[in-house]
Amino acid sequence: MxxxxxxxxxxxxxxxxxxxxxxxxxxxxxxxxxxxxxxxxxxxxxxxxxxxxxxxxxxxxxxxxxxxxxxxxxxxxxxxxxxxxxxxxxxxxxxxxxNMTIDAIDSVPKVGFSRLINNLVNTFNTDTWAKIAVAGVLLFVVIFLAYHFSYNTSKKRIAFVTSIVSLLIACFSVAMAFQKSAIDKKDNPAIVFTQESRVKTDPNQASEEVFRLHEGTKVHVIKSYEDWSKIQLSDNSTGWIPAKDIKLLKIF
Known part of the structure; x- marks a missing residue:
């Protein structure tokens, strides 16, 4: 059946x-x-x-x-x-x-060590980093067994060093996978769908207006409260926008 x-x-x-x-x-x-x-x-x-x-x-x-x-x-x-x-x-x-959008928003570039780490983490996606980690562990096991059963001193030395390097690569890849996963979870992009939206300091219509956004502008949602979403722009400006005015990208 x-x-x-x-x-x-x-x-x-x-x-x-x-x-x-x-x-x-x-x-x-x-x-x-x-x-x-x-x-x-x-x-x-x-x-x-x-x-x-x-x-x-x-x-x-x-x-x-x-x-x-x-x-x-x-x-x-x-x-x-x-x-x-x-x-x-x-x-x-x-x-x-x-190019059809109205809003011109500058991006705040990452510099120094932060930029280096960010570029390194984003080299691969989470799954790829995880696969590299698994491959590193398997390689460590195979080479460590070769080290254990080898009777040649020079070969044992090479196998020992290689196995340690493989283990370090595996540990590094695991750390990168967790870091990439954390970045992806925080990253919650959306597109403004209304012709013009007023962004407020607080999640209510009576609060002060901080700026206005127009259709097509990309924002990042960092928090939600009732019918409002707290957003951040690429220039690090933040504010509260009606949730109905934006459409989340990662919802399929």
Missing amino acids: RAITFLLLCCLSFMGFSQNDAIFAEANALYNNGKYAEAIDKYESILGSEQHSAELYYNLGNANYKLNNIAPSIYYFEKALLLNPNDKEIQNNLAFAQ
């Missing part, structure tokens, strides 16, 4: 993917014919079936860009970049979309 249920689920999943592929092809045809709004509807119907891909978000970004929909185009390009961070076409099109 379980086998039959599993087969039925596999068949339904396959049918769902096939249907989405057909819709994706229809959406691409509409896009190529300049029917961008209709293409967007088709692409979004695929998202409704909870199928996500960098290509889908990239095409949604392009279609919205053609219609001068600033916030949605940036939002979808950013989501595509989350799934495929090294894609040059996504990076270039995102840069074009960002």
